[in-house]
Amino acid sequence: MKKLYIKQKVLSFNEKFTVKDQQGNDAYYVEGSLMKIPKTFSISNTAGTEVALITKKVFSFLPKFYVEVHGQEVVTINKEFSFFKARYSIDAASIEVQGNWWDMDFEVFQYGEVVGKVNKEWFTWGDSYKIQVLNEEMETIIIALVIAIDYVKASQAAASSAAT
Template sequence: MKHLYIKQKVFSLSGKFTVKDQQEKDVYYVEGSFMKLPKTFSIMNTARDEVALITKKMFSFLPKFFVEVNGKEAVTIKKEFSFFKPRYTIEAAGIEVKGNWWDMNFQVLQHGEVVGSVSKEWFTWGDSYKVQIINEEMETIIIALVVAIDCVKADQSAAANSATM
């Protein structure tokens, strides 16, 4: 079992942050596009090779995000039409997210078997997540999923803040 930690910088305009292991060594680098359309997040390994890409669909009635891992589309996150509470669905072949993913406390299952879990670290400056990897073959997709869900949440928060101004 492997533990990884995602700590985002609060005032990073470009959305750059790292994913660290238990020894606090960088394992992945995440870079968001700044002032570029469509909005993307690139996840790179220590050799700076891109292993995952998250893209927000530009022209869509409701927000939609695509997650590619190793050049193949792996996950789609899309907002569903609802009147009260925001509701999103995660679509992936054989992958399911159970728990409260909106509050970043969930398990990732593949074909009904738990392959990883995510929990939000409280009382930290910026968003921090602890990611437990049970099936190391799923490591990249789990990291991409966490970054994508956080991107969806940030997008929703920005939309809510601009609506109140």
């Protein structure tokens, strides 16, 4: 089992952060597009090669995000219409997320087997997540899922605070 940690800075204007391994070494670099349409997040390995791309669909009634890994779209995250509580669905062939993913405490399944676990670490400055990868072939997909879901949550929170 491999453990990875994502720590986002609270006041990061350039939307850059790293994914660290269990020893504290850089494992991946994440860079968000600043003031660019469509909104994207690029995930690169330590050699600088892009391994995943998260893109927000520009023209849609409800928010929709696409996650590409190694150039192939593998996951779509859709906001569902709801009056009371924000609801999102994750569409992917053979990938399923179970648990309380709105609070970032969930497991990722592939073909019914757990391939990863994600937990938000509380009482930290900024958003921090612990990722346990049980199937290393799914590592990039799990990291991309965490970043995409976190961005969905942040977008929802920003929209809610702007409305009040």
